[in-house]
Amino acid sequence: MKPINLTKTLKEANDYFLAGKYTDALRDYSLVLKDYPDSKEAYNGAILADMAMSGESAGEALFDYYTILRKEDAESADIIISEILETMDGTMEQLSGLFEETIKQRLAYEDGIMYNEFKELVANESDFNRIFENIMFSTRVIITEKEDFVDFLDNLIDHGYREMALSYLESALGVYPNDRQLRNLLRRLAKGNTIED
Numbered sequence: 001m002k003p004i005n006l007t008k009t010l011k012e013a014n015d016y017f018l019a020g021k022y023t024d025a026l027r028d029y030s031l032v033l034k035d036y037p038d039s040k041e042a043y044n045g046a047i048l049a050d051m052a053m054s055g056e057s058a059g060e061a062l063f064d065y066y067t068i069l070r071k072e073d074a075e076s077a078d079i080i081i082s083e084i085l086e087t088m089d090g091t092m093e094q095l096s097g098l099f100e101e102t103i104k105q106r107l108a109y110e111d112g113i114m115y116n117e118f119k120e121l122v123a124n125e126s127d128f129n130r131i132f133e134n135i136m137f138s139t140r141v142i143i144t145e146k147e148d149f150v151d152f153l154d155n156l157i158d159h160g161y162r163e164m165a166l167s168y169l170e171s172a173l174g175v176y177p178n179d180r181q182l183r184n185l186l187r188r189l190a191k192g193n194t195i196e197d
Helices: 006-018 022-035 040-053 057-072 074-087 092-109 115-125 128-138 146-158 162-175 180-191
Strands: none
Touching: 006 022, 006 040, 006 057, 022 040, 040 057, 040 074, 057 074, 057 162, 057 180, 115 128, 115 146, 128 146, 146 162, 146 180, 162 180
């Protein structure tokens, strides 16, 4: 029997996933794995489709993240997502706590400007780019609240710092893979559109 068309079937599977047709996506990923058992994209897609079918929003969030990463470097994206999936064994709460504790420890010894102070400077000067670039070279912006972090990323995207925003999002999605606001920011980066509500 002739093997399936790898590229075409993976594209169909990814399209099904994006359309929310997780059962169809899983079927196509499985077809790929039958003929191409070493396909990391099919393997990761099958796991993410299974997660999404189970109602885990982390599956959708990670798929969005995976899509962005694959546009830049498919091989690295396969490795990164594989590693994330291997560590996802119900430890998200622990990772979240660890992230918050790390921020508190860093605040104890790092100099910087709090995000609310940064926002005041931007509001007074009405020039995000100039204020941000000045601060980048002299100090750090310290963000301790998730809402401030999302606002900061939103501003980075608005003012043309898309690669920097993506870098921050990569770190954040390791801790909050099912966060709707972060997923919307990823979609915005991918499409170049405005934030979805």
